[in-house]
């Protein structure tokens with residue numbers, strides 16, 4: 001019984017490790033291709049996706065709020 | 076009409092249920108799963124809310140989520156794109172949960188609740204603002220929300236009149252006062268999203284003047300404009316692409332990062348003081364500007380920064396506002412309630428008809444349920460014949476150095492124990508801080524305990540605003556203790572002479588109020604120590620089992636559940652050492 005359980009646990013652990021390696025590789029591919037290419041495009045088109053401005057001479061950092069009025073939408 | 080509000084997947088997950096615009100049940104998920112600050116989908120909290128009113132999910136008219144997930148995911152993707160390739164690790168750690176859970180709210184509702192009805196998504200800061208204003212006593216108010224981050228916004232200000240609630244302006248990620256506070260919390264060796272209040276508690280030990288050498292350094296990190304808007308110098312932070320928070324530049328300027336086991340030095344204390352000063356400066360500037368814009372003297376605040384009770388205690392004295400409201404669960408936990416209220420009052424346009432004056436929205440247990448639990452587990456107990464007998468016995472036990480576990484009525488909503496799941500003891504005893512720490516809390520020496528006082532006695536002992544603001548009932552305001560009283564209540568007096576008091580009004584919790592008054596008759600000081608009823612590292616207790624387990628694993632002497640009275644020493648068979656299991 002202990003032996004069978006041990007084998008089962010071993011397989012389970014092995015399976016989990018394989019899954020995490022596969023996940024890592026897949027996410028690395030998504031990251032390099034998906035995020036990487038978008039980064040290059042953003043750089044070419046000079047898109048500023050995050051505003052890091054600090055002491056850039058403006059009088060205020062407030063920005064007007066744009067209300068999302070469709071509450072059924074998730075965006 | 077039933078509306079369920081849900082908040083989860085970031086900070087404290089929670090659920091709140093409205094019946095015709097009135098809150099009937101609300102609770103944080105952590106209380107059921109026993110995992111502190113649990114962020115998972117709040118299945119248990121939802122089930123509790125539904126059970127409380129005896130309905131199933133198909134009877135819900137609306138379910139409202141506390142943020143717009145796709146908008147938030149957009150911000151996260153933008154972070155990864157901007158910080159490529161340095162953001163890979165954070166991408167690897169967070170993106171799978173977005174794909175599997177966070178972007179599938181409707182599916183989750185169907186799967187866990189079999190709910191297939193209308194689902195609304197309100198913006199995170201709208202939920203924050205609603206969580207305060209729509210249950211406040213005001214018919215109009217200026218609104219300020221400050222937290223770590225929602226979808227994009229980290230700080231917003233707005234105005235509400237009737238059920239018209241408008242956010243006017245905002246500051247967006249990565250600039251965030253909340254994340255600045257969290258970054259310094261991490262730097263000082265404390266747990267982010269958990270121990271920010273410890274940094275706040277440490278700050279009075281540092282130099283609270285501008286001569287503090289770290290004040291000027293801290294001030295360099297943040298540019299605060301005269302209109303209260305601000306920006307952070309992001310070269311001092313890495314939270315926009317890493318799981319950690321301060322950058323190597325921050326460490327270069329402020330010195331080596333403290334590990335949690337390192338001793339707290341003058342440098343750490345001065346840094347915490349500088350942070351608190353800068354935070355207050357930014358908040359006061361925002362509020363002064365908000366007043367100029369709205370010309371309204373009522374103020375509602377929300378967001379994690381609204382839990383900064385030291386700053387809150389100074390707000391009315393440093394701004395033109397005359398009245399303030401903050402709800403007990405001012406952080407993300409409270410946004411489930413805000414989302415539900417926003418749906419009822421703003422989206423559906425129903426009249427504002429509810430004012431929240433107490434925090435008792437969680438589970439409660441009948442005498443029958445408690446007795447059944449005690450009998451089934453062969454626990455020795457006695458039962459008081461009347462509340463009068465209970466109050467007299469417990470007050471005299473507190474006076475004779477006993478620590479009491481106090482379990483009464485519905486569990487509190489929000490992070491503070493407010494007299495439903497509290498540990499009570501004697502603040503006049505100079506040894507009590509050490510006794511409590513030794514027996515139960517094992518917390519950092521620099522943190523004093525919090526006092527509870529009847530609202531009608533507050534002005535005698537504390538230099539509080541007049542009239543005493545409602546948020547004081549939720550332990551959200553720190554005020555100076557009057558000089559004559561400081562030496563009389565040493566275990567609740569902070570190094571700067573302040574106390575984070577809870578005030579209690581008899582209409583909200585009669586038994587608790589009477590106990591404090593009775594203790595006042597015996598000791599001549601109508602104040603008790605009130606600290607949260609939990610084992611270190613665990614959430615506040617919820618059920619009789621949790622309460623009993625907590626007493627038996629710590630040094631709490633007696634447990635009072637409704638009128639049941641249980642002595643730890645009478646039940647040696649169940650004693651255990653919670654400290655050997657404590658995680659925090």
Ligand SMILES: [Fe+2]
Nearest residue numbers: 222378379407
């Ligand atoms: Fe928030």
